[in-house]
Amino acid sequence: MSAEGHDHGHDHEHEHHHKDTFITKYIFSIDHKMIAKQYLLTGIVMGIIGVGMSMLFRMQLAWPEESFKIFNFLLGDKFAPDGVMTNDIYLALVTIHGTIMVFFVLTAALSGTFSNLLIPLQIGARDMASGFMNMISYWLFFLSSVIMICSLFVESGPASAGWTIYPPLSALPQAIGGSGAGMTLWLVSMAIFIASSLMGSLNYVVTVINLRTKGMSMTRLPLTIWAFFVTALIGIISFPVLLSAALLLIMDRSFGTSFFLSDIYIAGEVLHYQGGSPVLFEHLFWFLGHPEVYIVLLPALGITSEVIATNSRKPIFGYRAMIMSILAIAFLSTIVWGHHMFISGMNPFLGSVFTFTTLLIAIPSAVKAFNYITTLWKGNLQLNPAMLFSIGLVSTFITGGLTGIILGDSTLDINVHDTYFVVAHFHLVMGISALYGMFAGIYHWFPKMFGRMLNKNLGYVHFWVTAVCAYGVFFPMHFIGLAGLPRRYYTNTNFPLFDDLQNVNVLITMFALVGGAFQLVFLYNFFSSIFYGKRTIQNPWKSNTLEWTAPIEHIHGNWPGEIPHVYRWPYDYSKPGHDEDFVPQNIPMKEGEEVLHH
């Protein structure tokens, strides 16, 4: 391994003790730990916006076209005259909520925070392979966030064609107000976002391959690192395709090409477009869009693996099977995108193929779920808030994943496609699960990030209210979806057929408002603990991984002196023959100690 050579270079640099100014330390930092914190803070801000929007449109769905002062206050006279939300801004809110949550919170903030924080610390590296590129990656992300937020304020309204931005709706300003300047900014923001994501991903991959410390073979990597590594690979494979789709869409919108458009008559005139196909866009979009689900989910599962093993005081069950299933999921995720398009008009034979590949994903997913459950079995569970969120993740991953068997089956998809059933499914399996993974990561590694502990009781309150509300919101949605209620309807009052679903919608909104409001508990805990939390000890969770061997105070290069060497896998918890119930990876094997795992 090249780790040793690398060490020397950094040790040397370290001795120089180069002085940090405020700007190089907090703003244009190239230190992976600071960049991780920057990602997290930006993600939290974006998360507040994204979740806040969902609360607004949930209110509209429960009490359609009723007047709320808060609508007028937040959306203004144009989009909420007299406090009544307009249909245009409803669609915009739905669109931007999806965009922000999927890309900015669960992709960038989740991967960005924990890949950056943990990859160097857990593999025993001084920093990322390219600290400079890492910094650029963050600042491009920041720029794209700023542009996305700016797009909320353009006169014709933000993008409102749904987060999947299918043309022609997204291509023609005549079709919907949001497809004017709002959509342009959306596309520009996403193009920059993709550049940021690619730089981050390349960095993660290179770092994991090249900078592991001595003894850290691939089969001794913590599962977090495996998850981040594979996530980065999927990102590198699929994000460029979205970029090309976005660029072609920009061409169609601004330069008169016809990649996605054909035979269109709108606003009283025939447009010149001919020969393009919106279905092509759907293929390109979902070629990223589906792997994206796993880009969101795998890091959360990686975090969960680590948190569950540590807090169960037990090795993760089936370490190799976990790696194999991560790889299998990653591979399959790139060949299942067509299940979003069963009824798009593509050849039904393609639908058959995609049904087959899609349902295959259930197998590695089932392996993961069962392995988590078996890890709990006969453990000594330390029910810290991070552990609660991890268990919650396994729960929602199962509940949400199981309904995937219905949606992945082309025959059954016919009647539930684009209904609230889909909304319930993907929110549970990737939205809530990934969010739980992110919370688990924050509660677990907060001491590593800030040197202080989060208040556990606030953490408990946060988890239980969130858990009840998450089920309260998304469980009833299955029923209204199965009743045939389409998603993205501003109101259902034009369909007396759906009048009996209104009570359910009110209940869902109640849960959403309470659940959303209780995230303030987390925010308070997070921000007050940064400054006033109890000081942490070096290894509060008695964990085996290398990050806890680094000093609490952050230093450039992570470890003073030599980087620890690794002598064992990361899951020697409660190993027979040891006094403590954990044996960190940097502890050499005792004489006669055997490797007990395979």
Add this chain to the structure above:
Amino acid sequence: MTSLLVIIVLVLLAIALWQLTKIFDLTQVGADSNNSQIANDDDNNVQGYLMFGFLAFIYIFTIYGLIKWGHLVLHTPASEHGGEIDNLMNITWVLIFIVQTITQALLYYYAFKYRGKKEQKALYFSDNNKLEAIWSIIPAVVLAGLILYGLYAWTNIMFIDEEEDVMVVEVYAQQFKWTARYAGEDNVLGKANVRYIEGVNTLGVDLADPNAQDDIVVSELHIPKGKKVHFRFRSQDVLHSAYFPQFRAQMNCVPGMVTEFAFTPIYTTAEYREMAFMQEKVANINILRAKKSAELVAKGQPPLDPYSFDYLLLCNKICGSSHYNMQMKVVVDTPEEYKKWLSDKPLLVDEVKASLAPPAPVEGAKVIDSAKTDTAAVSKIAMK
């Protein structure tokens, strides 16, 4: 006023929480401050019981949902293939419920049973190939069954047999309405393209096409019971999705291409209205509507109409501002009723002729208006 109340409640809640955590903190006085935020045995105990309680919550919520909302779910499909879909759906649901019940029980029960205690030692159990094999193979076998059944049904539904005796109907989507075109005697639709849109020929039918001569354009969809209807979907502007929930049928309408779906209705609208579950549903909806009407009348607004069931065609792909109100009534008639209904509908060619004949004052204005756009369209066609 309400917002003020909400704010007060929120503030009080926050204070209550803060006090609560203070109390929690006070109970830990004297504990090593550095360990105070790490779960101790008391925490594990409380949280373990809560885990068990949450398992109960999930189960109770599921049962409550099934009882309270179970009847809302679509059932009794009104099309021939719908039974097959519902059957597969039911099998899948049974499997899902079994897996969900068992795995959630294990997850939360273990979280409760093995909650941490000082003297407890975890079992070092790192892997077991037999177990891994079991939970790879069982899902694989079950899924293989589901996939095979699913693909069998999918093939039956989606591949339309050209030889079969079907009735061809075009469903045409535009922001924000549906139109239907019947193929007439020859059962072949005339060619069409948006570039032919002109005056009353809003679907852009090529009037020179011999097959178009007997085409009929209507704004309400009637189909005869027991006859397989081969729908051909077109859209003139953006993506739409033609969703017939009661018929278990859905297909996107894509500008620039024709998409297809075929189904055979098996209950007339009248028959479906008569069904016990539907009468109950409609009665329930009308109670809700009466309540709402009373509120509206009290505010001086007109009351809501009472509801009677109709099959609907909904748009189920976001298509613009009024996406939420893009619908068409679908009526399933007996074959005789259907024939009678269709017989007095004018042919499209005749409608076009009538609109071009000596203009009535109001219609004339429309023709001149559209003539402008027509020349634009025609010149564009000429260009290519």
